[in-house]
Amino acid sequence: NAGVTQTPKFQVLKTGQSMTLQCAQDMNHEYMSWYRQDPGMGLRLIHYSVGAGITDQGEVPNGYNVSRSTTEDFPLRLLSAAPSQTSVYFCASSYGAGGHNEQFFGPGTRLTVL
Amino acid sequence: LAKTTQPISMDSYEGQEVNITCSHNNIATNDYITWYQQFPSQGPRFIIQGYKTKVTNEVASLFIPADRKSSTLSLPRVSLSDTAVYYCLVGDRWSYNTDKLIFGTGTRLQVFP
Numbered sequence: 001n002a003g004v005t006q007t008p009k010f011q012v013l014k015t016g017q018s019m020t021l022q023c024a025q026d027m028n029h030e031y032m033s034w035y036r037q038d039p040g041m042g043l044r045l046i047h048y049s050v051g052a053g054i055t056d057q058g059e060v061p062n063g064y065n066v067s068r069s070t071t072e073d074f075p076l077r078l079l080s081a082a083p084s085q086t087s088v089y090f091c092a093s094s095y096g097a098g099g100h101n102e103q104f105f106g107p108g109t110r111l112t113v114l
Numbered sequence: 115l116a117k118t119t120q121p122i123s124m125d126s127y128e129g130q131e132v133n134i135t136c137s138h139n140n141i142a143t144n145d146y147i148t149w150y151q152q153f154p155s156q157g158p159r160f161i162i163q164g165y166k167t168k169v170t171n172e173v174a175s176l177f178i179p180a181d182r183k184s185s186t187l188s189l190p191r192v193s194l195s196d197t198a199v200y201y202c203l204v205g206d207r208w209s210y211n212t213d214k215l216i217f218g219t220g221t222r223l224q225v226f227p
Contacts, residue, residue, distance in 0.1 A: 004157075035217070041219060042199075042201065042217045042218045042219040042220050043158070043201075043217040090157045090158075092157070100145075100146045100148070100163075100205055100206055102148070102160045102163070103150075103158075103160070104160075105156075105157025105158050105159065106157055107156065107157060108155070108156070108157055
């Protein structure tokens, strides 16, 4: 099992550019989520999905879009990057939603928006 | 909704036992308590989970008093490699409420030689 994989590891964008952060898991988990982590801060939930075709907003969804067409993949799209979106992005998956379920995290994508 | 409160940071020395307490006054009957560990430049990883009393695994122990309004993560004989941020989460199996999935700022543990 590869677990949760994220690509790319690093990315530099200019303001206004768009890009997609990829996340995939091979554990057949229903629940997937995206977090961002700013320096010295905890993780903030951006979007989550409780299964293929179902997504919902977390704490800080503005500026980000998601879709979930398959169980394995949960890409995060930045439509028009802004410097405020400079952060480290983590994707996570778990068997189910809710705080009881162990979440497995990917290695993260470090994004810089100039 | 069970909001958690933890100390922002703690310092320790190698070989000492470290106890990190998390307050969760509004914990619900069906809520479990879960702790995660995050090393620099890595995603968090699960350490331990419990519902009441005491749970122990190869990494840590978790103490939960009868009223369950707090919990204490205990790391025996820490080493430099235990330097990390530790997050306490409270949530139940069935809830899709995103408040259950919020990690907060955690406790930054620094272990010195």
